[in-house]
Amino acid sequence: xxxxxxxxxxxxxxxxxxxxAFYPGERYTHEPDPNAMISFTASHPSPEDxxxxxxxxVKGKGERHFSSPAHxxxxxxxxxxxxxxxxxxxxxxxxxxxxxTLTGIRPAKLALQMLFDGKSEGEVQEILRDRxxxxxxxxxxxxxxxxxxxxxLSGLHLKxxxxxxxxxxxxxxxxxxxxxxxxxxxxxxxxxxWYLSALLEELSCVSGWMEGRPLETIxxxxxxxTSLEAEELDRILEAxxxxxxxxxxxxxxxxxxxxDSITEAKLSVLKKRGTTRISINPQTLKQExxxxxxxxHTVHQFFESFRLARSFDFAxxxxxxxxxxxxxxxEDVRRxxxxxxxxxxxxxxxxxxxxxxxxxxxxxxxxxxxxxxxxVSAMVSLAYACCEEMGLHPYYLYRQKNMAGNLENVxxxxxxxxxxxxxxxxxxxxxxxxxGAGTTTRVLFPEEGRYERQENVKDPSLYAERLxxxxxxxxxxxxxx
Ligand code: SF4
Numbered sequence: 500x501x502x503x504x505x506x507x508x509x510x511x512x513x514x515x516x517x518x519x520a521f522y523p524g525e526r527y528t529h530e531p532d533p534n535a536m537i538s539f540t541a542s543h544p545s546p547e548d549x550x551x552x553x554x555x556x557v558k559g560k561g562e563r564h565f566s567s568p569a570h571x572x573x574x575x576x577x578x579x580x581x582x583x584x585x586x587x588x589x590x591x592x593x594x595x596x597x598x599x600t601l602t603g604i605r606p607a608k609l610a611l612q613m614l615f616d617g618k619s620e621g622e623v624q625e626i627l628r629d630r631x632x633x634x635x636x637x638x639x640x641x642x643x644x645x646x647x648x649x650x651x652l653s654g655l656h657l658k659x660x661x662x663x664x665x666x667x668x669x670x671x672x673x674x675x676x677x678x679x680x681x682x683x684x685x686x687x688x689x690x691x692x693w694y695l696s697a698l699l700e701e702l703s704c705v706s707g708w709m710e711g712r713p714l715e716t717i718x719x720x721x722x723x724x725t726s727l728e729a730e731e732l733d734r735i736l737e738a739x740x741x742x743x744x745x746x747x748x749x750x751x752x753x754x755x756x757x758x759d760s761i762t763e764a765k766l767s768v769l770k771k772r773g774t775t776r777i778s779i780n781p782q783t784l785k786q787e788x789x790x791x792x793x794x795x796h797t798v799h800q801f802f803e804s805f806r807l808a809r810s811f812d813f814a815x816x817x818x819x820x821x822x823x824x825x826x827x828x829x830e831d832v833r834r835x836x837x838x839x840x841x842x843x844x845x846x847x848x849x850x851x852x853x854x855x856x857x858x859x860x861x862x863x864x865x866x867x868x869x870x871x872x873x874x875v876s877a878m879v880s881l882a883y884a885c886c887e888e889m890g891l892h893p894y895y896l897y898r899q900k901n902m903a904g905n906l907e908n909v910x911x912x913x914x915x916x917x918x919x920x921x922x923x924x925x926x927x928x929x930x931x932x933x934x935g936a937g938t939t940t941r942v943l944f945p946e947e948g949r950y951e952r953q954e955n956v957k958d959p960s961l962y963a964e965r966l967x968x969x970x971x972x973x974x975x976x977x978x979x980x
Contacts, residue, residue: 599632666935680937713747736772825870875904
């Protein structure tokens with residue numbers, strides 16, 4: 500247990516996230532607790548005081564008193580406090596974090612903004628090192644990614660343009676680490692029509708509300724859209740082509756995530772309807788791990804599906820991998836990367852395992868208490884080196900809470916094959932309208948530099964039932980742009 504007690508000092512979430520990075524899996528309290536392993540107090544007795552008084556107390560080791568300037572600029576004050584706390588926690592733990600004091604999920608957004616503001620890559624690296632203490636490797640990765648993002652974005656209408664996300668929240672089975680909206684397709688078979696009718700109604704409304712604005716990317720995700728039958732996929736994509744002006748469209752992605760959901764008929768529909776990018780995701784090429792994490796497909800099925808998809812000549816095929824899966828070693832990751840290399844994918848996304856609270860690997864912890872986790876940092880380095888050898892470069896990057904090794908997820912691609920939607924959503928650069936259960940609409944108000952969100956309910960039944968109310972909210976939000 501870690502106690503964080505703040506007296507007239509804000510930044511509670513940032514402080515807790517910094518502790519979480521050093522002490523993953525700990526519980527937190529905001530009351531004094533004599534049983535706490537660590538207590539951190541921060542106080543600012545009066546607004547005139549020029550410093551925050553900080554104290555870290557570690558059970559059995561005593562107290563350390565330190566301070567940070569209570570700068571009038573809130574952001575500056577927060578950064579100073581985090582730097583001071585980071586120094587003390589690094590000494591206490593005898594280690595530094597790869598991302599230094601940066602606890603947000605979008606480190607490349609900071610770098611990209613600085614590049615947009617005219618700073619050179621060298622200047623951005625200097626700022627990231629001095630202000631946030633990024634390790635040399637993460638700093639270089641971050642700035643390189645941002646520079647590639649910037650190049651890929653050229654020609655897009657970031658302010659007036661928009662992107663469409665279509666949510667298909669069904670999968671063949673539920674993976675052990677899943678925290679996405681996902682319902683087993685088998686249980687939904689008879690009611691799919693009902694869901695699709697609601698979805699098509701939402702798409703019709705959105706096409707009217709967004710008329711006149713260039714639609715630049717479409718992403719169909721979930722879930723696993725290819726859990727649907729070929730005719731059902733066709734119905735959605737036909738509706739999209741009839742209801743939207745696609746003359747500005749730069750990219751149409753469909754997640755065919757689970758190899759066990761892919762058929763020739765489905766790929767044929769995707770190709771016929773103009774899909775440019777698909778994702779086929781093995782996560783690992785170790786069969787025992789696939790069985791353990793509940794993906795219910797084989798390594799062989801992945802290779803078959805990938806080769807079948809190649810024969811349809813999509814502009815880009817992406818494969819998602821997860822590093823740090825239970826019981827996997829560096830040797831397993833090396834073998835997976837060798838297998839991936841043999842297919843020469845256009846885009847490879849390397850995720851570090853993030854154990855979200857809702858994932859079964861967490862909620863059913865007792866059942867999986869014997870699983871072991873390897874050195875994620877070494878495995879990630881190995882995977883990145885292999886991406887470099889394949890001639891891929893990093894083009895988007897994000898972090899999640901509870902990531903193994905405190906690392907990141909990185910999309911690597913052949914230059915020119917960047918998934919634009921991935922960049923737009925990660926860096927919050929364009930309005931993205933979500934249609935379907937469990938989707939989020941993110942409206943960018945460029946003049947005010949802010950984003951506003953509206954979420955559709957997750958449950959597909961409730962989504963269809965409450966559609967009129969959800970549409971009314973969406974209409975009002977989009978009318979404000
Ligand atoms: S395929 Fe993806 S969305 Fe579906 S259950 Fe697995 S992790 Fe969740």
